[in-house]
Amino acid sequence: MNTRTPQAVLSALTLLALTGCTGAPTSQPDASETTKSEHGGIAGAAQVAEPQLHLVAIDAAGKASMLDLLNGTKAQLDPVQPPINVTSDGRYVFAANPHGVEIIDSGVWTWDHVDHFHYYRAEPAALGTVAGEGAATVATGLLSTAGTTGMFFPSSGSAVLVDNSALSEGTISETLRLEVAPHAGLIAPLGDGAVVTEADANGKAARLRAIDAGGKELTAAECPAAAGTITTRAALVIGCADGAVIATSDGAAPALDHVPYPAGAAAPATAFDARKGRPTVAGIGKDAGVWLLNTREREWDWIPTATPVLAAATVDDDAGHVVVVGTDGTVQVYEESTKERIATTTPLMPKTLASPELTGKVELTVDGGRAYVSAPAEGVVFEIDFADGARIARTLELPTQPVHLVETGR
Incomplete structure (x- = not known):
């Protein structure tokens, strides 16, 4: 049988036996205030x-499908408009096109209670569209049934927060829509409000404003060339040309703290990725290397890589695995503490790399036991056991070509 048993399952089952539930991370509402039933569950x-x-x-073309990684079951989903980019919070799939963001509920999710987890399964569904002009940048939080999701539309300058609790009930509800100067910006959830970019005189994102649920500015910070965001258990991260801003909130007073790059730093990170929720994230720029940002310690580190990087993500496990997809089509595994390359695959995607359009579509996603790397031109996804010498555990085919790929159920 074509099955996969994640390494985290045994420990997760043990943790489910715990009876105590701690509070949610500082960047998310407390679970006791946001769920109508136990710990992220919903009716049905x-x-x-x-x-x-x-x-x-x-x-x-927008045709969508799902593959169950546990039992190999494949399913077609409702199609969407041809997307420019696709994002996920681990449950919802946000497909951004030039005129809006279409939302698919994958029907699988994890409720992160910090010291233990709850897992849910329901039927997938198409939820509808959030309107806006220009392919939106989408910023998600940790909990799919609580808090909000941010969508920034660059052509119209619309900064939107969508209520996740309403999404879990099949309804799109905007809790905030700000109209600001059009620019390539972002709005990222923080506590009951958000952090939103502000453009300079040249129309470039240059400043961050922490706002409350009604859009009132609470504090602000400079962030030249603001780009890239991720939410961890410890904080919200937004990349800047000179470092990153780490945003936290205790529910009333948000803080925007600047973490500069070390002296003599290489090119800045313009995107961040990590195993969902983990505090150390990979910052991806243009050089042959990966930035590591520890959002708890607020420290940068640099791992030189064998090749320039197409995609990278931190597993942030005890072994400190960092997974990198190189421009030569190899999947490389590094050790965070030693910065040594400990494993690599042979080149996996020659057809994809021969297509400039598809090379930029190579996606990497990691969980506690595996990494998944898309090869759009080959029409497959490689499942990589990063802890076992970058072994290719499976070569997976979905009913639709993986031009865009996300992992849900996390």
């Missing part, structure tokens, strides 16, 4: 014993 969803990990693939 079944709580299950292990994470329901799935891959969702969307092709260039």
Whole structure:
């Protein structure tokens, strides 16, 4: 049988036996205030014993499908408009096109209670569209049934927050829509409000404003060439040309702290990725190397890589695995503490690398036991066991070409 048993399952089952539940991270509402039923469950969803990990693939025409990584079941999803980019918070799939963001509920998710997790499964569904002009930048939080999701539309300058609790009930509800100067910006959830970019006189994102739920500015910070964001258990991260701003909130007073790059730093990171929620994230720029940002210690580190980087993500496990996809099509594994390359694959995607359009679509996603790397031109996804010499555990095919790929159930 074509199955996968994640390494985290055994420990997760043990943790499910715990009876105490701690508060949610500082960048998210407290779980006791946001759920109508126990710990992220909703009506019609079944709580299950292990994470329901799935891959969702969307092709260039907008056809979408799912693959259950546990039992190999494949399913077609409702199509979307041809997307420019696709994002996920581990449950919802946000497909951005030039005139809006279409939302798919994959029907699988994890409720992160910090010291333990709850896992749910329901039917997938198409939820509708959030309107806006220009392919939106989407910023997500940690909890799919609480808090908000941010969508920034660059052509119209619309900064939107969508209520996740309403999404979990099948409804799109905007809690905030700000109209600002059009620019390539972002709005990222923080506490009950958000952090939103502000453009300079040249129309470039240069300043960050922390706002409350009604859009009132609470504090601000400079952030030249603001780009890239990720939410960890410790904080919200937004990349700047001279470092990053780490944003936290205790529910009333947000703080925007600047963490500069070390002296003589290489090119700045313009995107961040990590195993969901983990505090150390990979910052991806243009050089042959990866930035590591520890959002708890507020420290940068640099790992030189064998090749320039197409994609990178930190697993942030005890072994400190960092997974990198090189421009030569190899998947490389590094050790965070020693910065040594400990494993690599042979080149995996010659057809994709021969297509400039598809090379930029190579996606990497990591969980506690595996990394998944898309090869759009080859029409497959490689499942990599990063802890076992970068072994290719499976070569997966979905019903639709993985031009866009996300992992849900996390």
